Amino acid sequence: MTSEPHPIPGGPAEPRVAAEEVNFPRPSKGSATQHLVVTMLADYWRDYTGWLPSRLIVSLAAALGLSSSAASTALSRLAGRAVLEQSSAGRASRYRFTPEARARLEIGVRQISGFGSGERPWDGMWTVVAFSVPERSREVRELLRSRLKWLGFAPLYGAVWVSAWDTADDLEDSCRHLGVENYVIFRTAAEGLRGRPLLEAWDLDEVRRQYTHFINAYRQKTDALAGERLPGEEAFRLRTEVMDAWRAFPWEDPGLPPELLPHDFPLFEARRILVALYNPLLEDARSYAEEAAERLAPEAAGHSRPFVLEG
Structure with missing residues (x-):
């Protein structure tokens, strides 16, 4: 469940840096199958350290509309990304999240729990970073830009990025991890700055548009499910x-x-719809996952811990 580009600051530095080694599939790019498998496993077994046999994962993935071959390929590729580790028990493969992936997922859970709630206090200060990466280190520059976006930054100018949140420590850790030495990070209030407003680093109209499909797709489902229960497989899928x-x-x-x-x-309306739909499905979805575990992986039965969104 990690897509979370701007985690709540203050986590321990070592797990955060180690977690950067994990190449989670990025939302909106790459394999949608891998995204779904990560979302499913993170919801129910993100902190489970035991092994999940592939037959269980493939069976649950079928409820999401994924073929067994597609699910198996996704598992293999997620292992190659260091998101999952793989082992064999006889002729059967089994998987679990790597320790580094669990560290990233823990950050993701905190971020998703609060994203869109409007409850995170803002001190009125901005974080600004200016950096220079040589042309010969183009790959490092792209990794840094990806990390900046992960932390909630946007480019005001090519090598000047800004964020409304205090993520200076996280960013400094990332620069050290990537070997970027030529940078400066500082915090400032917008008052007194001259020239382009920092908020213009983002195209808010473009950001707004991304919620249109979500709201249109799920508002009607939320209204239709008010007070109703779905069969377990359908609850799990939705x-x-x-x-x-x-x-x-x-x-x-x-x-x-x-x-x-x-x-x-529209972020706030989308969040309202998410909470109204996601949480009520928990019990029926968990029952479906647990029934599958009891049949296919008794050792994992009883260990699912579905994610609950705060209202």
């Missing part, structure tokens, strides 16, 4: 589907403070 769609948003939306946004910014 719950995974809606979270997989939601977790892509923080890649394009930095989660700016509500004070900086129009009052009708």
